[in-house]
Amino acid sequence: MKAMQEIEMLAIEIADADITSFQTLFENGVRYYNPTLYTTGEGHAPIISVWSWEAPETESSRQGDEVAHRDRRLRNSSNGPMPFISID
Numbered sequence: 001m002k003a004m005q006e007i008e009m010l011a012i013e014i015a016d017a018d019i020t021s022f023q024t025l026f027e028n029g030v031r032y033y034n035p036t037l038y039t040t041g042e043g044h045a046p047i048i049s050v051w052s053w054e055a056p057e058t059e060s061s062r063q064g065d066e067v068a069h070r071d072r073r074l075r076n077s078s079n080g081p082m083p084f085i086s087i088d
Helices: 003-026 055-075
Strands: 032-038 047-052
Touching (some): 003 032, 003 047
Antiparallel strands (some): 032 047
């Protein structure tokens, strides 16, 4: 088999896997945009990447919950309240 034919077969296999991966991803109800298939070109497997309209809000909420939990833990620690420092 010629090298070009092997490359074309590989491209077809990657495209088929890509379509399957994106279809599976989009079935979860999240609104994605900017889908990308990329590779480093160093022989590693291709990676898919998408952006989500919901992700920033979800992540912000998650981080907000973690920060609130950390702040409550610090306020309730045995070391007393956190000092207030004013920088003018």
